[in-house]
Amino acid sequence: MEKAPAFRIVRWELKVLYIVVAWIVGYALADLLSRLGTPGVALEIVNTLLNLAAFAIAVRIFRGRDEAIDPPRAWWRMTAWPTLSRRLGILFAVFAAMSLLSLSLTVAGVTELPGGATIGLMIGAALQFAAFAFLYLNSAARMARLGIAKPERLRPTIRLT
Known part of the structure; x- marks a missing residue:
């Protein structure tokens, strides 16, 4: 079969x-x-x-x-190419930092919670973003170490039909 x-x-x-x-x-x-x-x-x-x-x-x-x-x-591989993994890892790291900054300002009484948000939700978001950043950056580092690289001829094809 x-x-x-x-x-x-x-x-x-x-x-x-x-x-x-x-x-x-x-x-x-x-x-x-x-x-x-x-x-x-x-x-x-x-x-x-x-x-x-x-x-x-x-x-x-x-x-x-x-x-x-x-x-x-492989369980650790998040994307096809290390460049995309690195970019997404950096993006999620920025999101994690922004979430932590927002959480810190809220706890300090400088700002209020965004509509519908709770402290738990903000902590959960920051942890998710940090975990995603770690996974993507780890993926980029492992692929680079193994010599996995994006082929140079790749260009997105845009089809209008």
Whole structure:
């Protein structure tokens, strides 16, 4: 019996669609649970777990152009190429720092919580951003160490039809 082909997303448009749908599903579930009277802490835990699950699935099924489709990625590999991992790692590190700064200013009484946010939600966001930064930067460092590099001929093709 032949093994079924692996489900992978290569086109950037479909990757964006996946992210948008995952965000909408998370928002809709949180809204539903909120309307059902679920305590805030439980909402934050469910939201965090859903975000992490969507992220973990995306990392496994997204593929870069010229990246092998069938074999699973190494557990530590977050993107196809080290440059993208490094850029995303830096972006998430900036988000983590901004979250920590916002949290610090709120705790110090300088600013107020953004609408609908709680201290727990802000801590959870900062931890998620920091974890993502670590994972992406670790991925970039390992790929660079192994000599994995983006082929020079890669250029996005834009199709209007």
